Amino acid sequence: MSDSSRSVKGLTALVTGAASGMGRATAEVFAAEGANVAVTDYTLEGAEAVAKDIVAKGGKAKAWKLDVGDKAEIETVVAAIAKHFGGLDAVVNNAGISGFTQIDNEGYDELWERMIRVCLTAHQRIIRAALPFLRKSKNPRIVNIASTEALGATALDSAYSAAKAGVTGLTRALAVELGKEGITVNCVCPGPILTGMTKAIPDDQKEIYAKRRTALRRYGRPEEVAHITVSLCMPAASYITGVTIPVDGGLMARNA
Ligand code: NAI
Numbered sequence: 001m002s003d004s005s006r007s008v009k010g011l012t013a014l015v016t017g018a019a020s021g022m023g024r025a026t027a028e029v030f031a032a033e034g035a036n037v038a039v040t041d042y043t044l045e046g047a048e049a050v051a052k053d054i055v056a057k058g059g060k061a062k063a064w065k066l067d068v069g070d071k072a073e074i075e076t077v078v079a080a081i082a083k084h085f086g087g088l089d090a091v092v093n094n095a096g097i098s099g100f101t102q103i104d105n106e107g108y109d110e111l112w113e114r115m116i117r118v119c120l121t122a123h124q125r126i127i128r129a130a131l132p133f134l135r136k137s138k139n140p141r142i143v144n145i146a147s148t149e150a151l152g153a154t155a156l157d158s159a160y161s162a163a164k165a166g167v168t169g170l171t172r173a174l175a176v177e178l179g180k181e182g183i184t185v186n187c188v189c190p191g192p193i194l195t196g197m198t199k200a201i202p203d204d205q206k207e208i209y210a211k212r213r214t215a216l217r218r219y220g221r222p223e224e225v226a227h228i229t230v231s232l233c234m235p236a237a238s239y240i241t242g243v244t245i246p247v248d249g250g251l252m253a254r255n256a
Helices: 021-032 044-056 071-085 108-134 158-181 203-213 222-231
Strands: 012-015 036-041 060-065 090-093 141-145 184-190 244-247
Touching: 012 021, 012 071, 021 036, 021 044, 021 060, 021 090, 021 222, 036 044, 036 071, 044 060, 060 071, 071 108, 090 108, 108 141, 108 158, 141 158, 141 222, 158 184, 158 244, 184 222, 222 244
Parallel strands: 012 036, 012 090, 036 060, 090 141, 141 184, 184 244
Antiparallel strands: none
């Protein structure tokens, strides 16, 4: 056995969209495992509430306002995070939005532009801003959150599906490009998860969908995705890169 560690203790992780859902759970799991966590979200209040909660439980976290749709803010905030913690080891591109409309509906172009900016362009911008710091890390990790909508599709969800499929392509390309530097780049594709994004779906509709589509017959909990994301950032996960992992209760595996 080598000394590969299953611990992220002492590493610094940046999580986007960490005020809610899977981002919040990811920040909490990192902190519970002893990592320093940069909790970032669209509003400072949202991020601060999570960071405060983590610190109250004995974890190490600090909040930043980071709108992932804002290029200048990304550059400033990523540098500030690395400065504050004295480096950066892991980046989790988690922030995302949803939006359904028919391809020929009015407003489609605006939805498309926003979706690509927040769910795809943001990932590459954050990675580019983080690279100088990741290059100095002994355990450099990038995890991009896509969706099972990147692997299959739902009607009226084409902008989201296109952005998320782009994330899987970006993941593979950067894994290949950055592999020689020891930087791993992986992608997690959540299935139906109980978060802010799915809150408006009535419980009975959720149950019907989960029973019809997933092998486990239920929605997932945010922490069930967070554990996989954090696992990909462990020193022990040093030989996995360029993969897209569905965390979907068996949704992609199920035909009938
Ligand atoms: P959520 O709505 O609970 O959390 C999303 C977070 O992202 C929120 O805190 C929100 O403020 C933040 N956010 C939105 N726009 C932002 C921006 N421009 N800058 C910074 N932060 C921003 O949703 P959830 O489900 O936890 O979403 C996390 C990721 O998982 C997203 O990328 C989403 O597309 C993806 N996903 C969610 C699924 C689900 O069933 N909930 C399924 C598959 C993927």
